Amino acid sequence: MSAKQPTIKEIAKRLNISISTVSRALHDHPSIGLRTKTRVKELASELMYEPNQAAIFFQQRKTFTIGVILPFLSEAFFSAAISGIEDVAGKNQYTVLLGQSRDDAEREKQIIDTMKKHRVDGLLISISKHTTSYEHFEMLKRSGIPLVFFDCIPNMPDIHYVACNMVSGTVQATSFLLKNGHRVIGLINGPEKLYASKQRKEGYQIAMSKHRLKYDPSLIVNSDLTKESNCEATRQLLLHKRKVTAIVTFNDYVALDAMQYAHDQNIDLNKDLCFVSYANLPLAQHLKYAPMASVEQHPYLQGQKAAEMLVELLGKKEDEKETPGSYKIIVDSQLMVYNI
Amino acid sequence: MSAKQPTIKEIAKRLNISISTVSRALHDHPSIGLRTKTRVKELASELMYEPNQAAIFFQQRKTFTIGVILPFLSEAFFSAAISGIEDVAGKNQYTVLLGQSRDDAEREKQIIDTMKKHRVDGLLISISKHTTSYEHFEMLKRSGIPLVFFDCIPNMPDIHYVACNMVSGTVQATSFLLKNGHRVIGLINGPEKLYASKQRKEGYQIAMSKHRLKYDPSLIVNSDLTKESNCEATRQLLLHKRKVTAIVTFNDYVALDAMQYAHDQNIDLNKDLCFVSYANLPLAQHLKYAPMASVEQHPYLQGQKAAEMLVELLGKKEDEKETPGSYKIIVDSQLMVYNI
DNA sequence: CCGGTAAACACAAACGTTTGCACAAAAAAT
DNA sequence: ATTTTTTGTGCAAACGTTTGTGTTTACCGG
Numbered sequence: 001m002s003a004k005q006p007t008i009k010e011i012a013k014r015l016n017i018s019i020s021t022v023s024r025a026l027h028d029h030p031s032i033g034l035r036t037k038t039r040v041k042e043l044a045s046e047l048m049y050e051p052n053q054a055a056i057f058f059q060q061r062k063t064f065t066i067g068v069i070l071p072f073l074s075e076a077f078f079s080a081a082i083s084g085i086e087d088v089a090g091k092n093q094y095t096v097l098l099g100q101s102r103d104d105a106e107r108e109k110q111i112i113d114t115m116k117k118h119r120v121d122g123l124l125i126s127i128s129k130h131t132t133s134y135e136h137f138e139m140l141k142r143s144g145i146p147l148v149f150f151d152c153i154p155n156m157p158d159i160h161y162v163a164c165n166m167v168s169g170t171v172q173a174t175s176f177l178l179k180n181g182h183r184v185i186g187l188i189n190g191p192e193k194l195y196a197s198k199q200r201k202e203g204y205q206i207a208m209s210k211h212r213l214k215y216d217p218s219l220i221v222n223s224d225l226t227k228e229s230n231c232e233a234t235r236q237l238l239l240h241k242r243k244v245t246a247i248v249t250f251n252d253y254v255a256l257d258a259m260q261y262a263h264d265q266n267i268d269l270n271k272d273l274c275f276v277s278y279a280n281l282p283l284a285q286h287l288k289y290a291p292m293a294s295v296e297q298h299p300y301l302q303g304q305k306a307a308e309m310l311v312e313l314l315g316k317k318e319d320e321k322e323t324p325g326s327y328k329i330i331v332d333s334q335l336m337v338y339n340i
Numbered sequence: 341m342s343a344k345q346p347t348i349k350e351i352a353k354r355l356n357i358s359i360s361t362v363s364r365a366l367h368d369h370p371s372i373g374l375r376t377k378t379r380v381k382e383l384a385s386e387l388m389y390e391p392n393q394a395a396i397f398f399q400q401r402k403t404f405t406i407g408v409i410l411p412f413l414s415e416a417f418f419s420a421a422i423s424g425i426e427d428v429a430g431k432n433q434y435t436v437l438l439g440q441s442r443d444d445a446e447r448e449k450q451i452i453d454t455m456k457k458h459r460v461d462g463l464l465i466s467i468s469k470h471t472t473s474y475e476h477f478e479m480l481k482r483s484g485i486p487l488v489f490f491d492c493i494p495n496m497p498d499i500h501y502v503a504c505n506m507v508s509g510t511v512q513a514t515s516f517l518l519k520n521g522h523r524v525i526g527l528i529n530g531p532e533k534l535y536a537s538k539q540r541k542e543g544y545q546i547a548m549s550k551h552r553l554k555y556d557p558s559l560i561v562n563s564d565l566t567k568e569s570n571c572e573a574t575r576q577l578l579l580h581k582r583k584v585t586a587i588v589t590f591n592d593y594v595a596l597d598a599m600q601y602a603h604d605q606n607i608d609l610n611k612d613l614c615f616v617s618y619a620n621l622p623l624a625q626h627l628k629y630a631p632m633a634s635v636e637q638h639p640y641l642q643g644q645k646a647a648e649m650l651v652e653l654l655g656k657k658e659d660e661k662e663t664p665g666s667y668k669i670i671v672d673s674q675l676m677v678y679n680i
Numbered sequence: 681c682c683g684g685t686a687a688a689c690a691c692a693a694a695c696g697t698t699t700g701c702a703c704a705a706a707a708a709a710t
Numbered sequence: 711a712t713t714t715t716t717t718g719t720g721c722a723a724a725c726g727t728t729t730g731t732g733t734t735t736a737c738c739g740g
Contacts, residue, residue, distance in 0.1 A: 005483075007726060018690045023728060033688055054459050055726035058398040059695055065437075065458070073422060074622070079413040086440060095458055097405075098438045100426060118405070118435055119394050143345070256626045282414070286596045288628045347696060358720045363698060373718055395696035399725055 006047040015039060026051075057119075066310060067097045067115035069108060070126040071152075076281055077299045078126070081151065084303025085124060092311045094121070101128040109136045122146040122310045127154050129194060129225075146313040148327075150306035151299075153195060160313065162305045162329040166196055166278075169295035169333030170203025171210070173248050173276045176293055176335055178211045182246040182274065186237040187220045188230065188258060190250040197222070197250070204248065219244070223254060230257035238265065245273060252279040252294055259289040280336050293337040305329050346387040355379060366391075397459075406650060407437045407455035409448060410466040411492075416621055417639045418466070421491065424643025425464060432651045434461070441468040449476045462486040462650045467494050469534060469565075486653040488667075490646035491639075493535065500653065502645045502669040506536055506618075509635035509673030510543025511550070513588050513616045516633055516675055518551050522586040522614065526577040527560045528570065528598060530590040537562070537590070544588065559584070563594060570597035578605065585613060592619040592634055599629040620676050633677040645669050 008026075012019045017036060025032045025040035043049075057063045068085055070078045082096070089096050097120055099111035108128050113136075115123060123145060125137075134154050140147055149161040177185050187204050190197040201220060208215045221236050223229040230249075234257070237244050249255040255277035259269055267273050275291035284290045309327050348366070352359045357376065365372045365380035383389075397403045408425055410418045422436070429436050437460055439451035448468050453476075455463060463485060465477075474494050480487055489501040517525050527544050530537040541560060548555045561576050563569040570589075574597070577584050589595040595617035599609055607613050615631035624630045649667050 009726070019727085020691075020729075021689055023726095024689090027728090031688065036688080050457065052398075052459070052726050053457050054394070054398040054401070054403060055695095056728080058392075058394040058697095058725090059727045061394070061695075063394060073413055073419040074416060076414060079419055082413060082438070083440060086438065090454070095454055096438050098422070098426065098436050100423060114430070114435055117390065117393050119392070256623075260626065283596075283623055283627075286600065286628055287623075287626055289626075349696070359697080360699075360721075361719055363696095364719090367698090371718060376718080392696050395725095396698080398695090398727095399697050401725075 005052065006049045007052065008049070011040060011043055011047065011049060015043060063119050063121055064094050065097050065118065065120045066094050066307070066314075067099065067111075067118075067120040067123045068125075069099045069101055069111050069115070069123065071101050071103045071128050073098075073100055077151070077279060077297065080299035081126075081303035081306075084300040084305075085307040086303075088304050088307040088311065094311065101131075103128040103130055105131045105133070112136050112140065116140065116143065116145065120145070122148070122314050124306050124310055125149050126151040128152075129191065146310060148306050148310045148313070150302050151297075155195060158326045160309055160327040162302055162309060162331060164297040164302060164333050165330045166199035166295075166297075166333060167203040167206065169278065169297070169335065170200045170248065171207045172333075172335040173278075173293065173295055174204050174207035175210070176337065177246040177248070177274060177276060178207065178213075180246075180274070183213065184240075184242045184244050184246075185219065186240070186244045186247040188233045188237070188247060188249045188254055189220055189222050191224055192222050200248075200250065216242075223250065225250065225254060227257050230254045231261040234258040234261045238262065238267075247273065247275055249275060249277040249291070252277050252281040252284070252291065255291045255294075256287070256289075259291070263289060276335075278333075284338060290338060293335050296334045296336050298331050298333070302331050305331065345392065346389045347392065348389075351380060351383055351387065351389060355383060403459050403461055404434050405437050405458065405460045406434050406647070406654075407439065407451075407458075407460040407463045408465075409439045409441055409451050409455070409463065411441050411443045411468050413438075413440055417491070417619060417637065420639035421466075421643035421646075424640040424645075425647040426643075428644050428647040428651065434651065441471075443468040443470055445471045445473070452476050452480065456480065456483065456485065460485070462488070462654050464646050464650055465489050466491040468492075469531065486650060488646050488650045488653070490642050491637075495535065498666045500649055500667040502642055502649060502671060504637040504642060504673050505670045506539035506635075506637075506673060507543040507546065509618065509637070509675065510540045510588065511547045512673075512675040513618075513633065513635055514544050514547030515550070516677065517586040517588070517614065517616060518547065518553075520586075520614070523553065524580075524582045524584050524586075525559065526580070526584045526587040528573045528577070528587060528589045528594055529560055529562050530594075531564055532562050540588070540590065556582075563590065565590065565594060567597050570594050571601040574598040574601045578602065578607075587613065587615055589615060589617040589631070592617050592621045592624070592631065595631045595634075596627070596629075599631070603629060616675075618673075624678060630678055633675050636674045636676050638671050638673070642671050645671065 008022045009019055012022045021032060022040050025037045026044060066089055068082060073079050086096055097115060101108035101111060105128055108131055134156050137147060149159055151163060153161045153163055174185060189200055205215050221233040223233040237247060247258060249258055255275050259275055262273055263269055269289050270292060276293045277291045278295040280294040280296040348362045349359055352362045362380050365377045366384060406429055408422060413419050426436055437455060441448035441451060445468055448471055474496050477487060489499055491503060493501045493503055514525060529540055545555050561573040563573040577587060587598060589598055595615050599615055602613055603609055609629050610632060616633045617631045618635040620634040620636040
């Protein structure tokens with residue numbers, strides 16, 4: 001059946017010309033006569049010749065492959081982000097190698113190894129929330145593999161990244177509640193050490209001071225984002241000495257747990273207790289209890305930007321001169337208010 | 341900085357031995373003395389030598405890469421499936437190249453081309469719902485690239501695939517409603533030509549005849565799965581001359597639209613009108629109106645099985661002898677009843 | 681008619697690895 | 711002491727391309 005793939009050599013032999021001539025003919029090299037060019041091209045398409053990319057990758061020391069490592073594709077944010085990545089990758093002749101870390105630092109490291117083995121040209125990473133050591137990232141940098149972080153970025157100097165401005169998003173979210181008359185607003189934040197958590201906290205504080213309200217640290221509770229932890233955090237806020245009338249949650253999933261918990265405590269949602277969160281889940285309209293508003297983080301856009309950045313880095317790699325600076329892009333977040 | 345990757349040649353030179361010896365030493369070839377073996381290995385790890393996979397891929401005519409093409413990662417089903425795929429791929433030293441067809445036949449074809457260019461060893465495909473021509477699949481087969489379909493499979497002879505038995509799932513779903521006293525049950529099905537639709541229809545009929553009820557074709561309506569179409573289908577069923585008290589829907593997303601529409605018509609859900617569907621969305625518990633039950637299709641398992649099948653095919657490829665038969669695996673579906 | 685130039689092509693090296701085969705030295709068998 | 715076997719290495723080809731540097735032929739102006 002499948003007569004093994006014809007090679008450039010085969011074509012050369014049949015046409016009684018040299019391999020190099022065939023190669024150049026196929027690439028429209030100027031130093032090849034029109035006659036031979038057409039002869040070569042005709043035979044090539046007749047034999048259904050396709051260049052052996054493996055050989056080319058090898059020869060050019062480039063695989064035209066970019067690795068993408070992220071925690072979970074099941075999170076809407078990431079599946080949207082990877083679509084953005086895929087699109088710009090495809091436009092630039094790159095293809096994407098996928099790896100899910102499942103929020104496991106060990107797995108993440110392992111995936112990085114595999115990707116390195118596979119000689120990806122560059123890497124796009126949203127780090128797992130349990131990644132504490134950045135050794136493997138440094139290692140990659142040392143091997144000269146360009147790295148662009150997105151969404152969840154490590155606390156390292158001189159890295160390229162695109163992230164979302166969660167500060168402004170949180171200011172918007174909190175201000176929205178303040179404008180609606182709420183004065184005692186809780187914040188269920190993520191793990192304390194997470195950069196994303198810091199930003200939310202900062203945004204919360206800014207919004208408060210903007211409205212000349214004094215910042216009450218006890219209104220912020222941290223959750224490790226498990227269902228239990230989310231409920232516990234909600235419980236704490238509900239038990240707060242001041243009557244909390246609104247809560248900003250780390251993301252929509254946290255909001256769901258919190259709202260369910262509150263509902264189970266016979267609290268009238270979106271009346272006695274309002275929620276605002278992050279992510280803008282696509283199913284929001286179908287949810288039993290949806291938050292009043294959610295901060296859109298434009299995952300597709302972030303994916304696009306990150307991929308574009310990487311492609312650019314890969315391009316300039318040829319110039320050999322590494323510009324010492326690092327690229328940073330901050331995508332603005334945006335509060336989406338639901339009218340239910 | 342990054343002194344360019346050390347090669348096997350470099351090691352050979354430093355140790356004053358031949359390249360082949362180094363290669364064999366690193367592979368624990370029996371014909372290499374213990375002394376040299378350790379010497380080689382020590383220097384290798386000292387230089388942080390890593391084999392150039394690109395060269396190896398080229399040399400072995402194998403990339404240890406499998407391509408995965410599916411419609412949308414944003415659908416929970418597929419993100420679960422790809423996790424299964426990734427897991428078994430990783431266990432077998434394969435890595436996965438991703439492509440989303442977005443239910444666009446043209447895109448699908450293009451992705452296949454790219455993957456072929458990248459010389460993937462094999463392909464895992466869930467075809468787009470708009471794919472009508474199977475020419476590109478045939479072409480792949482002719483080039484000797486093993487192909488395994490999963491979930492959404494084309495109507496072609498001699499293909500390898502793993503799919504879910506939607507017939508039995510539908511029998512279960514319909515029987516569940518019948519047992520709960522419903523007698524006039526509607527079915528909002530997908531596009532008529534889809535294999536998945538045929539199976540659901542068949543299951544519906546079987547359940548009916550099992551319960552000695554006569555099959556009423558007008559109780560089955562087709563939808564193209566857009567929101568409008570879903571609502572229109574619901575409308576038709578609600579206007580049916582017989583009073584429909586339960587509806588089986590093509591999947592959870594259809595159910596959501598249908599339930600919303602019904603609710604807007606002031607119908608008391610899960611009382612005057614019950615729903616059962618497919619997919620078992622993870623967010624089901626948080627939904628405003630969830631179906632009473634949903635058929636679980638075990639996407640992770642399907643992904644696993646499909647990947648395992650492909651890996652096996654890739655393994656036996658070496659024996660060159662193509663066994664003419666084709667592999668088929670049918671995963672059983674299972675009705676999950678929610679207790680709300 | 682000669683030197684020069686341009687056009688069209690061929691040669692060969694290189695990319696890094698694996699692997700069949702040949703070969704030497706040492707060990708074992710005769 | 712000679713032959714055979716074992717053990718350890720080296721040589722070189724092969725995988726399919728690209729590309730720098732020759733080499734040939736033909737044409738041109740002078």
